[in-house]
Amino acid sequence: MTEVRDGFAGGRAWQRWLGAPGSRRPLWISSLVVAVIQSVGTNAAAQDQSGRASLDAFARVLLVLGPALLVLRYRYPRVAVFGASAVTVVYFAGGYPYGPVFLSVAVACFAAIVTGHRRAAWSAVGMLWVAHVLVAFWLFPWLPPAGDASPPWFQELGFVAWAVAIIAVSELAGVRREQIIRARAEREEAERRRADEERLRIARELHDVLAHSISVINVQAGVGLALLDQDPEQARTALTTIKTASKEALGEVRQVLDTLRAPGEAPRSPAPGLDRLGELKDQASGAGLTVDVRTEGKRTALAAGADLAAFRIVQEALTNVVRHSSSRTAEVLLRYGTGELEIRVDDDGPAAQSAEASGSGGGRGLVGMRERASVLGGSVEAGPRPDGGFRVLARIPFTAPATVSDAPGGAPDKEAP
Structure with a gap:
């Protein structure tokens, strides 16, 4: 699985709101927002659904439990998406009013897909859809509320469209995130390659400067030592050559080191040719x-x-x-x-x-x-x-x-x- 800490695509606003890896906002903030939306939105939607079971304490726990699992959505994405789907199934089986209870599943599914757990996201959404069909068209006589009837089939198309839209958006975000991570890895590799090439260039420069100058110094030092007593004038000439070669070597080494201290600046003296x-x-x-x-x-x-x-x-x-x-x-x-x-x-x-x-x-x-x-x-x-x-x-x-x-x-x- 690609490292989730590299961040994901979907826009900076989405990234900050969802508390994605790489953003500074903690995950519990977005989870709290989802919990408030689910609770307040479901309360408002329940006013027009008199035939459904009333929102009791258990229902309100379920409306909060799904968002609470979202805190785990990047560290344990499978647990978050299956847990949110299971909580939603229990909510449906209780006959409670329809509302934005799907939001926690949508966020968990999004996080699972963009972190590379596509199979878990698809399986969790599929499990939720199958459970909804069983509750709505087969198990409803034995589940609350009493006297509930099977809804028309065209309403199920809305649920399917919602699930497909969530998965499609999540897949697009996952693909975009992978592209960003791949581009980032390519940039980092290119930077490492440029650094290696620069290191090799500097190594070649230092080798060529020092090898040549030290070879001249070594030869002249030997000549000077051999002729120090016999021919002092020739020894003086050798020492003069050593001084000249060492001065030139120091100048070229200083030029190479200046490029390290101030990369990108023009060299103070032209390169030899x-x-x-x-x-x-x-x-x-x-x-x-x-x-x-x-x-x-x-x-x-x-x-x-x-x-x-x-x-x-x-x-x-x-x-x-x-x-x-x-x-x-x-x-x-x-x-x-x-x-x-x-x-x-x-x-x-x-x-x-x-x-x-x-x-x-x-x-x-x-x-x-x-x-x-x-x-x-x-x-x-x-x-x-x-x-x-x-x-x-x-x-x-x-x-x-x-x-x-x-x-x-x-x-x-x-x-x-």
């Missing part, structure tokens, strides 16, 4: 890696998301070369084709001894690159080359094509031979 490949070359050079960047095809500007993904893929690929390859050279090729940018990062390998000893294969870097490309409808392939070394090949579609004549940052393209 391919126009910062020169910085990657300098950082890699400081780590002892010579990088050759080449461009083929007509330079095409990328949308911000695609530009950031391209930059991070190159950054992670170069980081892996620094961390896991013995090669001290790498080649980055940017090929602008029809509708997509192809990024190829090659190194001559083989794997560094430290990487082989630890069994590390790049950690989450390759996974992050594939996730970045797949979000944009692209792909990333990585693996050993047939002639030795390692290759990362990424394809990123143009999401906002706009041709520019110069390379990002105003530098002219360097055409491949």
